[in-house]
């Protein structure tokens with residue numbers, strides 16, 4: 001890994017963490033309307049994968065999408081403005097947290113429908129293939145998404161046509177309050193790849209270096225015309241399903257075990273031991289991100305609301 | 318009488334029906350305690366009934382709605398839940414092609430004692446994919462009954478009827494109503510499907526509404542009353558089949574009709590109500606029929622946009638004043 005990539009990786013992971021911590025506070029204070037699903041704990045997944053992508057490559061994201069957006073190059077100010085429902089947000093206040101989209105950098109939308117973005121990524125890959133663009137599409141999804149019919153349909157289609165797509169499954173082991181192993185007879189989702197005759201890889205989703213390396217292989221494999229991979233990242237969300245969720249359903253022991261594997265700590269330790277990051281760089285990165293985040297919140301707060309009549313624009317081209 | 322919320326009333330109806338009839342089963346996401354469904358609509362049930370008749374499903378709407386249909390035609394009485402009504406699009410084949418057609422297409426061989434419950438509606442800054450009001454889609458399809466309770470007492474009685482009914486009933490709960498408390502009888506009772514209710518008696522204008530719009534219509538009526546306008550609020554309760562008689566009777570009395578619908582105008586329940594009165598009650602009318610509906614765009618996230626798109630109490634007040642030539 002190059003030094004610049006390592007620094008970018010830590011910067012993005014740190015940005016996701018502090019962005020989400022800020023959102024948590026703002027949401028609790030009632031400054032943000034609607035619902036938010038926080039990405040804290042899963043930073044290594046989005047960042048490890050997206051560190052291999054260029055701005056032209058595509059991603060589709062989920063309801064838990066802030067992390068994917070930052071990892072793919074989304075601007076904190078325009079993201080924050082969208083969460084504040086302001087006109088300057090990425091979606092001009094029409095989408096909100098669950099629908100962040102930035103097509104100019106290949107973000108084909110977060111999604112409120114579980115697995116809704118998966119076939120869309122397949123279509124983006126098809127389009128790239130037809131137009132000889134050499135782009136890859138990554139469909140991010142949670143473990144819960146993989147029990148939708150569209151998951152099967154999408155993987156089968158992509159495999160049959162050897163499309164340049166990666167099915168990036170973040171297996172945090174819960175869909176809302178339902179433990180994956182209670183609604184699926186096989187806990188390893190990547191094993192399904194055998195049925196499609198494509199590669200299926202399981203990686204430690206808390207370890208950004210491991211994710212980066214496995215995603216690199218899958219993306220190169222796809223770009224070389226070999227077709228899709230199911231990349232399963234075992235991970236854990238550190239917050240409840242959505243902010244304000246009342247129920248508790250995870251046990252404290254497993255919670256403590258996973259929190260010990262904090263992806264930011266692992267990233268720092270690993271990247272330092274590889275000689276790619278040092279304490280001074282870390283301080284610099286954290287300060288610059290913090291500054292950008294403060295500016296983003298200011299920008300969002302000071303931005304205008306949309307005008308009511310703006311509701312009637314953007315429906316048709 | 319004790320006051321309970323709309324979501325508690327829904328849970329109570331299901332619990333009591335499960336105690337009454339062991340064929341009643343629940344299927345959906347996070348149904349068991351401690352979760353008890355996304356808005357608490359099944360809270361407390363698994364703790365009382367046990368876990369043999371209540372199933373937490375994978376996120377596979379087409380699969381588990383279809384499975385509920387299969388169970389319904391083979392001896393069970395399933396109540397199947399979607400976490401949001403919006404995700405009904407995924408289960409559409411099983412609902413519209415399979416369930417709605419099945420009994421008729423099979424020449425009446427089978428019964429379909431199936432209820433599909435789902436939270437519907439907007440006004441929560443939940444954006445386009447979590448705010449739909451799709452009852453009109455289903456009202457369009459023969460073979461489906463479509464019920465939308467507007468308060469806790471109706472929620473309980475209508476759900477009990479739906480569960481006891483030998484036909485497929487779609488039962489849509491409004492998210493804005495879950496917390497609303499009122500007096501609800503503790504013992505089981507039923508409210509007939511297919512019958513509207515007069516929620517407020519009046520003489521100058523009939524306001525037809527259902528689901529959350531009933532609260533808005535009543536709010537508006539209270540304001541209008543102070544201005545000397547007396548509104549009759551008809552809560553459809555069931556949008557398919559329509560209670561034609563209740564609508565026509567009220568319009569015959571007031572001679573004016575305003576329909577308030579949270580969903581869109583085109584091809585909707587509101588346009589059907591309007592067509593009904595135009596066809597069968599034209600002679601009663603002293604003013605053009607008026608419809609208040611959502612503006613024809615997806616539901617936007619920002620509250621300023623969302624409020625602009627959706628019907629508001631003041632729209633009802635102003636429209637009623639206009640119909641009565643009071644402004």
Ligand SMILES: Cc1ncc(C[n+]2csc(CCOP(=O)(O)OP(=O)(O)O)c2C)c(N)n1
Nearest residue numbers: 064112113114142143144145174175176404
């Ligand atoms: C089709 C559909 N069904 C149900 C939901 C409600 N819902 C939102 S997120 C979620 C859980 C998703 O679990 P998973 O895919 O594992 O992602 P995670 O929340 O763990 O990140 C559910 C059931 C939805 N958004 N879409």
